[in-house]
Amino acid sequence: MAKKVNLLVFSGDYDKAFAALMIANGARNNGMEVSMFFAFWGLFLLRDPERVDNDAKTTYEQMLGAVTPKGPEDLGLSRMNFMGIGKALMKDMMEEDDAPSLTRLFEGARKRDVKFCACKLSMEVMGFKKGELIPEVEVMDVTQYLNDATQADLQLFI
Amino acid sequence: MAKKVNLLVFSGDYDKAFAALMIANGARNNGMEVSMFFAFWGLFLLRDPERVDNDAKTTYEQMLGAVTPKGPEDLGLSRMNFMGIGKALMKDMMEEDDAPSLTRLFEGARKRDVKFCACKLSMEVMGFKKGELIPEVEVMDVTQYLNDATQADLQLFI
Amino acid sequence: MAKKVNLLVFSGDYDKAFAALMIANGARNNGMEVSMFFAFWGLFLLRDPERVDNDAKTTYEQMLGAVTPKGPEDLGLSRMNFMGIGKALMKDMMEEDDAPSLTRLFEGARKRDVKFCACKLSMEVMGFKKGELIPEVEVMDVTQYLNDATQADLQLFI
Numbered sequence: 490m491a492k493k494v495n496l497l498v499f500s501g502d503y504d505k506a507f508a509a510l511m512i513a514n515g516a517r518n519n520g521m522e523v524s525m526f527f528a529f530w531g532l533f534l535l536r537d538p539e540r541v542d543n544d545a546k547t548t549y550e551q552m553l554g555a556v557t558p559k560g561p562e563d564l565g566l567s568r569m570n571f572m573g574i575g576k577a578l579m580k581d582m583m584e585e586d587d588a589p590s591l592t593r594l595f596e597g598a599r600k601r602d603v604k605f606c607a608c609k610l611s612m613e614v615m616g617f618k619k620g621e622l623i624p625e626v627e628v629m630d631v632t633q634y635l636n637d638a639t640q641a642d643l644q645l646f647i
Numbered sequence: 648m649a650k651k652v653n654l655l656v657f658s659g660d661y662d663k664a665f666a667a668l669m670i671a672n673g674a675r676n677n678g679m680e681v682s683m684f685f686a687f688w689g690l691f692l693l694r695d696p697e698r699v700d701n702d703a704k705t706t707y708e709q710m711l712g713a714v715t716p717k718g719p720e721d722l723g724l725s726r727m728n729f730m731g732i733g734k735a736l737m738k739d740m741m742e743e744d745d746a747p748s749l750t751r752l753f754e755g756a757r758k759r760d761v762k763f764c765a766c767k768l769s770m771e772v773m774g775f776k777k778g779e780l781i782p783e784v785e786v787m788d789v790t791q792y793l794n795d796a797t798q799a800d801l802q803l804f805i
Numbered sequence: 806m807a808k809k810v811n812l813l814v815f816s817g818d819y820d821k822a823f824a825a826l827m828i829a830n831g832a833r834n835n836g837m838e839v840s841m842f843f844a845f846w847g848l849f850l851l852r853d854p855e856r857v858d859n860d861a862k863t864t865y866e867q868m869l870g871a872v873t874p875k876g877p878e879d880l881g882l883s884r885m886n887f888m889g890i891g892k893a894l895m896k897d898m899m900e901e902d903d904a905p906s907l908t909r910l911f912e913g914a915r916k917r918d919v920k921f922c923a924c925k926l927s928m929e930v931m932g933f934k935k936g937e938l939i940p941e942v943e944v945m946d947v948t949q950y951l952n953d954a955t956q957a958d959l960q961l962f963i
Contacts, residue, residue, distance in 0.1 A: 492951075494951070497803070499662075499663065499666055499805075505815070508815055508844060508845065511926065512950075512951070514947075515947030515948055515951055516951055519948055519952075521955070528666060530662075547740070547743055549740045550740065552736070553740070567816075567846075568817065568846060578869065579930070581865055582866065582869070582930055582932065583930050586930055588926060588929065588930050610746060613746065614737070614740055614741050614744055614746050615740070616740065631669055631673030632677055634670075634673075635652070635670070635673055635801070639650045639800040641801075643951070643960050644801050644803065645813070645960065645961070646666075646962060647962050657824055659884065686824060687820055687824065688820075688883075688884060705901055707897055707898045708898065711894065768827065768904060771904065772898055772899050772902055774898065788831075789828060789830075790834070790835055792828075792831075793808075793828070793831055793832055793835060793959070797810070797958040799959075802959050804824075
């Protein structure tokens with residue numbers, strides 16, 4: 490039977506999202522099933538910059554929406570970000586080594602049928618609507634997360 | 648047999664403690680057993696603000712005790728904290744959405760018999776006495792943590 | 806059969822490396838098998854300060870090599886670092902309590918035959934050569950990580 494991997498992506502950092510997507514793509518390449526459950530800052534990764542919807546948002550939610558990252562390339566590093574210089578440096582180094590970019594890893598995970606889930610409560614708190622995220626996302630609550638995670642062979646909080 | 652969840656709470660951030668307690672309460676609501684093992688900054692969550700005891704502390708320990716958070720509502724965010732403004736904003740957003748506060752989640756976990764453990768070595772290093780923490784905490788060493796964690800169906804480092 | 810522990814050390818923080826090595830040493834003391842897989846900032850821990858090699862590095866890689874930590878005692882705290890003051894304080898508190906230093910934990914893990922692995926892609930991106938790391942490190946890709954991790958009884962992302 491295929492091994493199962495469950496990743497809870499809480500962080501909205503470029504480098505941690507990169508690690509999570511490397512694991513997800515690697516697991517799919519090895520025939521494993523992969524669920525990624527995005528909560529809090531992790532939701533930034535799922536936002537589609539073309540689909541921001543301010544209509545039903547409170548003022549707070551609009552403010553948060555405006556100052557936070559929209560989509561993969563907008564995330565910062567978890568350390569040495571230095572107002573974006575560290576990330577630019579790291580991205581240049583990645584290019585020199587032909588390492589995939591975050592966007593390429595993200596699109597790869599979508600093509601490989603990684604299951605993308607968004608935490609219901611986090612979406613409510615942050616004021617993100619389902620229509621603002623990539624379309625294949627399933628909105629899930631903590632019970633659904635736990636059912637998936639406790640049956641997986643590998644679970645990480647990233 | 649009931650599924651088992653083991654959470655190692657290392658972080659002392661409001662948002663990460665919130666995620667840990669959401670998982671703990673959700674797991675209890677679904678009949679799972681839950682142990683939370685608090686280490687390093689995670690110990691801040693277990694401090695009872697009414698029970699600070701400076702008598703047996705070294706000067707360093709008193710200093711650390713004075714500048715660090717006391718109890719759930721004193722924790723900051725892991726990102727966008729902006730000297731507390733980010734947290735105030737997030738708490739207002741949570742209230743608008745009727746999301747539970749950290750204190751309510753924490754009290755919920757206590758009522759639901761989540762097992763609270765404090766890392767022995769971390770307590771020694773930080774200079775926290777057992778009497779300063781909530782009373783039901785059990786002090787445990789790394790061997791006891793490992794025995795519990797390796798038998799769980801889901802383990803996370805938060 | 807011996808229980809297996811797999812730790813993915815992504816962080817380059819002193820306190821998180823300390824926690825990872827406490828778990829690794831504790832698990833070995835209890836007869837468990839332990840693999841530590843170091844990725845991104847976690848690689849800082851494995852650098853041998855005596856063995857920096859700038860010959861085959863790009864300018865970016867040399868810059869990153871120069872400004873980043875070299876070996877265990879060079880890491881900072883994940884919070885309250887205050888330009889190193891927080892770490893000095895914490896180290897003093899550890900000494901007062903006879904807690905082991907990070908270097909002692911690291912050497913203990915090496916003596917106890919913890920398996921040290923370095924992430925291949927992270928090494929390429931950061932520009933670290935195998936000869937700059939402690940000699941017993943094995944370089945592994947994500948597939949090798951997943952094979953080890955999905956067979957372990959406890960996996961953490963630190």
